[in-house]
Amino acid sequence: MMKKLPPLWPDVKSKERNSNLELYRIIVMLLIVAHHYVVNSGLIQVMESEPLSLKNSFFYLYGMWGKTGINCFVLITGYFMCKSHITVYKFLKLLLQVIFYDVVINLLFIIAGYQEMSFYSLYQMLWPVKSVADGFVSCFLLFYLFIPFLNVLIMNLDKRMHLSLIALLLFIYTFLGTTDLRVDMNYLTWFVVLYFISSYIRLYGIDISRFKIGWGIMSILSIVVSAGSVLVISYIGHNTPLREFVLVSDSNHILAVATSICLFMYFKDWKLKHSHFINVIATTTFGVLLIHANSDIMRQWLWRDTLDNVGAYHTPYAILHALVSVAAVFILCVFIDYIRIKWIEKPLFYWINNRFKVKI
Template structure:
């Protein structure tokens, strides 16, 4: 029997908000809207969408910080890893079959391999890198638990100095790999959990810092937009979003830390509703960002984001669609948990228990050989 720990509803609410921000980011960047926005970069709807979709990479940092904060005092088991892996594979197979039936993709050997393989690339794809990062957690815990406080702090400074400080300097190229970056975030989150940081428990302080950093992040986007236009350079998303364009960028990192510290110190009553919805957030990501076919069907064909960009309804559309997508994906993943997960996880538990029994018996028999 696998014991379930009671989740903190404040952190779980944060998880929900973070995933909604990631869906909002995908609403903008995965729908063809960028091409339309850069045709009229100073139009009110374009500026609105820059600011609306700018928080995706910051959201990734927040999501991994939550993992690091709790897992540094916990442990990863084969059961947890297999649970994560099977969730990924289930949605890969399910949506491959759906899109094959609807004609969005074709039946081919390469497509089947893509579905079966949970690691399509080891670069900046969140899902595959997060899965591999999970395997590092036991080793990271051994490392961090054997460091002194000062050694741990120096490691944090070294990692952030290379990947965040140098990574935000325009003329210095820092190649980012998400597995490495997730490990760095884990080191940071574990330091916060084990030793705390300055004014760790002061929610008013961290609330104020969060507000200031969010405003600075917004101003940085507007500044880069107007600078790009006045300089005559070709505008693209990475230029306009420079300080939040990837998870290692300075403002993306600082906003994630400050908001995490703020939410961590807000104590709300345990809520079964919040905790249940939050348990579906990874499923929300797996569903709505499943594949290129999903992006085509969801954002381009069904929601028609580009079509609404040229209408007065774009603001209402942008505000409502990510919420609807989040709710729909949550319902799907809740049904998976409620009706399917127990079935296949029970088989996994039985297999693990049988394997352990076999290994124990085998080792005992060897003693008598």
């Protein structure tokens, strides 16, 4: 029977995470998988030929939440890490998880003959940073290394300066970015903006009580407005340069930002009873992302060749196919990452700790 990890690894200690935010993490990842079902399968191109149908309205709404979900995911990280610190364990666990799935998935594709062995495939397997412009995983890894420096800055800002900094950043990245004034944005810098927002929430909170409206109502309103923007633009803008997802099409766009903050505030304050089941599932959500969105080859194999989303779209069961496929992909990825954590990650770090007596 495996002994408990020594206190040398501080965040391996048993902690009761807030199940409300862990449930939020699960919902966010389901929304991201649904987004990928639509945008990574070729469905968008098919839908554009018949933009006003009811079926297309469903798929527009089903796949619109991916960039909002990215915001939600990073807000959770910032909320907890602004009062924590980076340890060897935390970063190494994250890095090895990324490399593990890169190596295993690419090797499986090579063995199956779906991918050729080449210098590029070796690069895909062994180098975790693929793109700093728009690669979520690459930028998240690099962003993690900035957290100690960001915390020093945050702790030396008073409330007014902190809020002023957020306002300036949102004006540049969100207001100018949404109005399409050619604001160049990459995920790494945007995650820093989100970190300032989530750390402000942790340190000072956001009080809207004087408006006599709760975060639940604010969340519903932001969801309705976001969904409405997609439907209205798809109906009136299909013969214009307007794009359906213009207000939520990237993480810095105004409705993606508003919805993610409102939902985060609602789940943060929601009094949900501790659930071990929810917390265990939530620990696998990053693994779900690493598996199902691992590479362009994975996207091709999963959504186009195996599930054949475009083919299913032309059947009477298109919506059922979408719902079942996303649920099945999520559940299977959760199971895979749970096995990895139990049989690979925990024994590995237990061995590292005992073999090298790492000081952190």
